[in-house]
Amino acid sequence: MKISELLTGVNVVSDYKNVRVKDITDDTRKVKKGSVFVCIKGANFDGHSAAKEMLDKGAAAVVCDHSLGLKKEVVVENTRSAYSVMCANFFGNPARQLKLIGLTGTNGKTSSTYFIKSLFELYGIKMGLIGTMQNMVGNEVFEAQYTTPTAYELQQLFRKMADAGCEYCVMEVSSQALAQGRVDGLHFHIAIFTNLTQDHLDFHGTMENYAAAKKKLFANCDTAIINLDDPYAAFMREGLSCKVVTYSAKDNSADFVAKNIQLDARGITYELLGDAVIARLKCPVPGSFTVYNTLCAASTAITAGLDFKKTISAFSSVKGVKGRIEVVPTDTDYTVIIDYAHSPDGIKNILSSVKEFAKGRVIIVFGCGGDRDAGKRPKMADAAASLADFVVLTSDNPRTEDPAKIVEDAAVGLKGHKVDTKIIVDRTEAIRFALQEAKADDVIILAGKGHETYQIIGKEKRHYDEREIVKGILG
Secondary structure, eight states, X not given: OBHXXXXXXXXXXXXXXXXXXXXXXXXXXXXXXXXXXXXXXXXXXXXXXXXXXXXXXXXXXXXXXXXXXXXXXEEBSOHHHXXXXXXXXXXXXXXXXXXXXXXESSSSHHHHHHXXXXXXXXXXXXXXXXXXXXXXXXTEEEXXXXXXXXXXXXXXXXXXXXXXXXSEEEEEOOHHHHHTTTTTXXXXXXXXXXXXXXXXXXXXXXXXXXXXXXXXXXXXXXXXXXXXXXTTHHHHHXXXXXXXXXXXSSOTTSSEEEEEEEEETTEEEEEEEOSSOEEEEEESSOSHHHHHHHHHHHHHHHHXXXXXXXXXXXXXXXXOOTTSSEEEOOSSSSEEEEEOXXXXXXXXXXXXXXXXXXXXXXXXXXXOOTTSOGGGHHHHHHHHHHHOSEEEEOOSOOBTXXXXXXXXXXXXXXXXXXXXXEXXXXXXXXXXXXXXXXXXXXXXXXXXXXXXXEEEETTEEEEOOHHHHHHHHHO
């Protein structure tokens, strides 16, 4: 491939030599003879500083956002955006062979994507999936490192999906990916907004920046589907030129409305009202947020043209997602649930949902991640103490921070609450305490890890599966 082909659709500022290239990367460790190295400025490293070294290493050219005075440089307007487009060109623009469904929001993306994939597959439609837990091409599973992969890995996955005959790809689109231009150049058949609550402010700085990053998803789509009950719904809808579809559990003006909602430990049921049509939806995944996740998935499937009543009836047989209100098998008279809740709103959602069907006390074990938004730590504790009957504050993924200091930051949010609390920094010991504390009909929520089967301590990822921890403690 010639570099001119790689640069198709990129705003190039300077002249360049039209050399042949063998690969493209923004990672200095992956540069080989014939590669194009794209210089991207990150939080801790600026690729421009390594441009000359990459040429000496054998790179065919370097792409930069300002002239470095090098013979084999290409100057473009924005290297992040250019890299996304160049990766698409390198893999033959596979996303053009797919109908993309993108979901953005703080909570509910993972469960909703799995529901959507299951519904479409009911009609024999082959689906790709990209998300937090794993990436999938049909039923083939690939490990996921990020919610939304890097531009190169993303296009590589699209290529696998297109070659495998996938018609659609449903994907979680993170705010970081949107801000960093990882999905620049992609056209979405349907773009979805689930909700927005405080998270990732260590990256975005403010809620305004966070919301603005999310809204970028709707800049290039045919149809936007928006949760009308979220406070940011009006902001997301404002100025959109595409078709807008809404769903709600509260507002009858929405295109899809959940009515007569019933919740219990076995799942949820409600009547879904569409355009002059109604059907009873049953889903065996408990919790009020399942109402919104199923609303999201149903709205998407029906908007894409799938049959209303057949789609709704399909929810009765869908399975829950690992790590999302997942009930752990235990031979006890109390219940243990694992959930990925790792934000103030996530804590509120899981606690509110469980309290709707719990017959005994609700005990929550949770921690806060290190090297992440420290401002949400006391808010998470406050959310837990406001709704739980017993709070066990512990560690999560401390990363390079001191776990005791993280717990200390979070403990500020426990002040002023009369709820029973226990602080145990070691997560395994905290789980052990909760299991010993539980009585008949109590529900223990292990929040934060969800589908993760590891704990990050320092820069080391150690095996840590809470299902195994519970089983080991109970013998």
